[in-house]
Amino acid sequence: MPKQTFILNGKPTTVDVHDDVRVLWVLRDLLGVTGPKYGCGINVCKACTSHINGKAFNPCSVRVGDLAADDHVTTIEGLNDTVGKDLHPMQEAWLDRDVPQCGYCQPGQIMAAVALVRKVRREGRSIRDSDLDSIRNICRCGTYTRIREAIEQGARHM
């Protein structure tokens, strides 16, 4: 079986698996990294949202064979390390606003929020209501109100 190599949460990682297995299953089923959640497997629900080289991506929709050895994959478990702290400011904001209900969608929500703030920064502006409206991550518990508050708060500390 082919050996797949990429950098996972800062550590070079190698795993024996066929090229076309999606990254989500490599993370969850083979590497035991379960922060990214399954909610659809077709890039709709966004529960699996993680980062590749600092940008949001959905590992349910990427073949592991398409990752390069120097690609940095960051899951919720590695988010804090990107700022060298116990918690990323977005996670702090999430705690402060007491966002999670069942919590299932929340790792994906936080990873999406961080990427969104970085994206609007790259565009030289700050978060607007229309940016919040564009977030596709589902929360079936309906925590949207607090998510919106937390993103604005987290962004101020990023």
Next chain:
Amino acid sequence: MAKDLGVPLEACHMGCTLSVSTEPDLPAASGVDRRRFIGYVIGGTTLVAAADLVAPVGSANAAIPSIPQPAELYDLNDLLTQATLPTSNLISIAVHEDGTASFALPRMEVGQGITTSTAMLIAEELELPVGKVKVTLAQARPELLFNQLTGGSNTTISTYTPIRVAAAVARSALLDAAAIALGDAVENLVARGGVIQARDGRSVSYGELARSAASPSTKRVEVKLKDTSEFRVVGVGHKRVDARDAVTGKKKFTTDLQVKDALPTMVCRAPTPNGTPKRLRNKAEILRMPGVTHVAKVDTGIAVRAQTFGQCIDAIRAMRVEWNPGPVAGLSDKDIVAKLRAAELPMPSLPDNPLAELLEADFLFYFRSNSAMDTNSAIADVRADRATIWSGLKSPATAQARIAEALGMSASQVTVNVVTAGGSFGRRLFFDGALEAAKISQAMKKPVKLMWHRADDARVGRGHPMTTSRIRVLHAAGEVLAFQQSNTSVETDFRHGLGDIITAMGADLPAGLGNLGFAETVFALTQEIPYNFGVVLQTLVETEERFNTGSMRNIYSPDTRCANELVVDQLAKKMGKDPYEFRKSFLKNDRVIAVLDKVAQAGSWGRPMPKHMAQGIAIHKEYRGVSACLVEIDCRPQTVNRDIRDGVGGPRVTKVTYAIDVGLVVNPRGLEAQMQGGINDGIALALTSSMHLRDGHFLEASWDNYFYTRQWNTPPEVKVIVMPSDSTQPGGAGEAGVAATFAAVACAYARATGTMPTYFPINHREPLEFKVKPFVPPIPQSPTNGLKLTY
């Protein structure tokens, strides 16, 4: 206020709600101090305190009433609470040498925050910081009978006193032990923050006392609970105890658990709901596919076990299966509507009054899904002589018995572990995943980690049944003489019973008889018309039991209330009254009037709105709680026709003001969160979310098909007001945000568009806004273009 019209009570029959004006409250256990209770220190080496039987609420007779009583006097929660009384004494709290206390909650955390509120109750009576109280979920305990069902927003209501008693027993044992250790009398000691201090300043911690406070044999103690005025933790907003785990990815759901050898497993299902497999034509080919270890036929489909879920998906898509069609093959929405219409009973006759005017309305509510983010899942390890199950279960004792039955084992051979679940909304009252996983594990002789694909969870999981609601109102001279509401519904499955196998069997009698009685009981115990509307009659008729249904958050109330409140608006219009003033003048209960006033004032009722925008106001009363909702909706073309990729824009609710009074509030922050969630549910029910039955298939297979509220639908402005209450008893909270919101959004939509909607959600009959995914193979392949879509 409406006058008493002197109509005799016989005008009502079983299943109706009498319009009596008794203010509901917990009947006091007369003649006893309501704060004194008996508890036990359980014999052992470290301190374990348990609560004894609580003084019965209402009558001492704990039998389920055979004739339903009006919801105003005795609601679903009284039934659930009373059903739990005989065994409540079995709950216990342990104090450990590290200074923490632990408690295994015989309930299920699905996001509603009960582990947090339970930790707060224990912290309050035990005088320990909330962070030092560890609340876990108890395994299936059949001896608890009714006491292990999580439903009807009942958790806090029924466990509120027993948990506090157990904690008070623990505190008193710690104080006794501290008196010896510190050489001072108990009344001179102060317990605070997990430390007991004597007058001279010397102190000893709970951890140090955990052993000496233990008793070698079980002993009875009497304790006095704190008065609500002494509460320091209860009633103060507290963040969730599991939030840190949730935001760091450490919180474990069923499919996150690592159980040795429990490899990913999925099921290839029939193209029509509840179809059954005849045979798999290419088993050898499937077994040769990468990663695949086992294939097995079970009654629900063909199961495959592989190294990864991705390889299960590949295998399912490659399977060539012959099927027996399911029981609704070939049917569509319109067929079921016709069936409901045919089952509708004639409305009873109305009081004869030649001067009165009749107002009639007829509503239709389509099927809706209670699929949660975390799909049905379970781990099962079935051996020849025993089985172990892990799953998110709200009625684990029933699950245990049913699984044992299916495996040909006794219940004692089956261990059922309850895992926190990613949402429930009623879905996890059932145990479809756990039962299926057990059968698959037995067939494969291997541990399995079963996960339903989203498409299956949406299409063949459970849903809220299609319902019609007919209303007739007789009114004259500004008074309502009679109000009748008759719901006719596809059956709601309550076969999970009250959490134990005995009542579950009762609900499973032949020809739906048992379930019908159960459904009527639940309906009668939850529904009421809180207005002075003369002779009030509400009935439910159920038919059609071929669908996979179940309770969905707030069961009957959202549909019933939505229909009610739309008609209330019509009545107000007929009488030339403002909708808010009309409600205020006809409401029976001061607490409802108070929440209504609150939202009217905080949400600026009556403020001028641009064309195509409007306000809507509605109330709801249930579970000893009352709520009111004021919304503003934007139905302007530029909003309705927003361009949203693979989603629906439609009208947008721009602002929600919600007031809730549930009685004593344990955790206001948690209550606010539950209301915020319920608001999004109510909006979805009114505007966007439904399942379409077409030619024997439910079409929705993804979150871009089933339109639950998304960020582009959610109101930018939401204000939840938790009303102060002098009640000493908590009310239910998990569902209380849905009904009033649904009704208020419907009323606002009617006003903004000038047309009262008669079916819900309002977009159900529009052309489908998505491309229907194939039914064979039953699940879609994962895309591969994810790296092109980064941001």
